[in-house]
Amino acid sequence: MARKKIIAGNWKMNMTPSEAVELVNTLKPLVATEDADVVFCVPAIDIIPAMEAAKGSNIEIGAENMYFEEKGAYTGEISPSMLTDVGVKYVVLGHSERREYFAETSETVNKKMLKAFEHGITPIMCCGETLEQREQGVTMDFIRQQVKVGFLNVTAAQAATSVIAYEPIWAIGTGKTATTEQAQEVCKAIRECIAEIYDDATAAAVRIQYGGSVNAATAPELFVQPDIDGGLVGGAALKPDFGKIVNWK
Numbered sequence: 001m002a003r004k005k006i007i008a009g010n011w012k013m014n015m016t017p018s019e020a021v022e023l024v025n026t027l028k029p030l031v032a033t034e035d036a037d038v039v040f041c042v043p044a045i046d047i048i049p050a051m052e053a054a055k056g057s058n059i060e061i062g063a064e065n066m067y068f069e070e071k072g073a074y075t076g077e078i079s080p081s082m083l084t085d086v087g088v089k090y091v092v093l094g095h096s097e098r099r100e101y102f103a104e105t106s107e108t109v110n111k112k113m114l115k116a117f118e119h120g121i122t123p124i125m126c127c128g129e130t131l132e133q134r135e136q137g138v139t140m141d142f143i144r145q146q147v148k149v150g151f152l153n154v155t156a157a158q159a160a161t162s163v164i165a166y167e168p169i170w171a172i173g174t175g176k177t178a179t180t181e182q183a184q185e186v187c188k189a190i191r192e193c194i195a196e197i198y199d200d201a202t203a204a205a206v207r208i209q210y211g212g213s214v215n216a217a218t219a220p221e222l223f224v225q226p227d228i229d230g231g232l233v234g235g236a237a238l239k240p241d242f243g244k245i246v247n248w249k
């Protein structure tokens with residue numbers, strides 16, 4: 001069965017709640033499609049107003065992070081049931097910015113993955129190498145480790161529903177998109193890694209996105225690759241360009 005594309009915006013720490021409403025309203029007609037799942041992953045405080053604004057459209061509102069405990073003394077964190085209570089179905093986990101600035105590790109990402117599945121939230125799990133790792137030739141070793149630890153104790157049935165975002169760190173926010181060959185090569189290797197952990201059917205079902213300076217010009221050649229099932233888009237998700245990315249065909 002062909003995998004449905006999934007194109008997600010990662011707003012990062014941008015857009016106040018009122019700006020979020022405006023942006024959703026602007027993008028709503030531009031991202032209308034039945035060919036892809038369209039998700040806006042937004043700051044926690046924007047989730048409810050963005051959802052209100054997105055009502056009646058094909059846009060799903062997701063979160064950018066989530067904690068792995070149910071509740072309690074974790075000042076500043078958001079629990080899985082806080083997200084599901086308002087209807088969130090997707091959460092970005094282990095973005096490189098969270099790993100770099102907020103001490104997120106593959107182990108904490110794994111705990112969050114397990115919690116997300118327990119609550120019926122689809123994780124968009126990020127992985128990706130630094131420029132130094134790429135130059136040292138350890139890209140795949142590093143990413144395989146991120147994927148294997150991230151999916152520890154995740155069942156095949158859960159893994160099949162998940163989304164993995166391959167985001168080379170050197171391509172994020174830099175305007176340097178990986179070449180389509182580089183992106184396809186790593187996404188294919190991630191799928192092979194999932195096949196090794198589980199089986200071919202699970203690998204065939206999991207959706208793998210490319211992320212890192214995706215824009216309207218690069219999206220078509222990336223999304224046509226056999227192992228690239230869409231994109232995780234930062235900067236360009238805040239602009240009308242996102243409509244072109246979603247309707248890349």
Ligand code: PGA
Nearest residue numbers: 172173212213233234235
């Ligand atoms: P970018 O961000 O598209 O601005 O490079 C992508 C991401 O970090 O998800």
